[in-house]
Amino acid sequence: MKFFKLRHLTVVCPECQTIFATYEVARMPAIDTTTPVESDLHRILPDAELRSSLLAMCPNCIYTWWLSSFKEHFYLPQVVPDSPPTEPAKKFAHAVASGRKHNVHALDKAVLALNGYWCAKEQGVDGNRFLALAKAELQTALNDESWAGNRSRYNYVMGEIARLTGDFALAVNHFEKVDKSAGLPTELVSKMQEFAVSGNKSSVRLPPHIVGTIFVPGNRAAG
Numbered sequence: 227m228k229f230f231k232l233r234h235l236t237v238v239c240p241e242c243q244t245i246f247a248t249y250e251v252a253r254m255p256a257i258d259t260t261t262p263v264e265s266d267l268h269r270i271l272p273d274a275e276l277r278s279s280l281l282a283m284c285p286n287c288i289y290t291w292w293l294s295s296f297k298e299h300f301y302l303p304q305v306v307p308d309s310p311p312t313e314p315a316k317k318f319a320h321a322v323a324s325g326r327k328h329n330v331h332a333l334d335k336a337v338l339a340l341n342g343y344w345c346a347k348e349q350g351v352d353g354n355r356f357l358a359l360a361k362a363e364l365q366t367a368l369n370d371e372s373w374a375g376n377r378s379r380y381n382y383v384m385g386e387i388a389r390l391t392g393d394f395a396l397a398v399n400h401f402e403k404v405d406k407s408a409g410l411p412t413e414l415v416s417k418m419q420e421f422a423v424s425g426n427k428s429s430v431r432l433p434p435h436i437v438g439t440i441f442v443p444g445n446r447a448a449g
């Protein structure tokens with residue numbers, strides 16, 4: 227049976243050492259060809275709380291960052307203060323603010339903003355401010371030659387962000403920079419480029435065979 231599960235746990239804020247309770251995604255079914263994935267390469271989660279649980283937010287200093295960077299504490303979560311009640315997508319805005327305060331790289335802010343956009347959609351609220359922020363930060367990141375990483379794939383993501391914002395010329399410009407190292411089927415990249423050329427800014431769910439090619443191990447050769 228496929229299901230998602232949250233776990234209540236206690237963590238320590240790395241900034242102010244406050245001990246507090248938060249949730250983590252304890253179980254996430256593996257992606258298979260039936261998993262809903264959109265053309266900007268994100269998996270649609272059934273509840274916005276799941277994505278927001280990837281972040282932890284300190285109730286004392288409001289420092290917010292990926293939960294994986296917080297140390298777990300042995301106190302029971304029932305006896306320590308809770309993370310402040312926050313709308314799921316807003317947690318990503320707090321994380322971007324914490325990132326700014328700590329002068330993190332534009333790529334980190336772009337990834338947070340993108341997750342904020344996806345989280346807003348999962349929550350059923352408008353995510354366009356996150357999308358605009360992701361666009362600005364990812365452009366900054368791609369203009370910085372100093373980082374190594376899958377630039378080709380990020381050029382695809384940038385193409386999608388631009389297309390979703392209706393900036394079709396910018397979208398085409400980035401889709402043209404995508405090569406084999408992106409690990410994406412040519413069929414997908416040319417389809418999205420076609421969409422951009424024809425002025426289509428809608429979100430698109432990927433067909434099962436494309437999901438399989440990109441995300442299901444052992445299926446990659448098929449692309």
Ligand SMILES: [Zn+2]
Nearest residue numbers: 239242284287
């Ligand atoms: Zn703190």
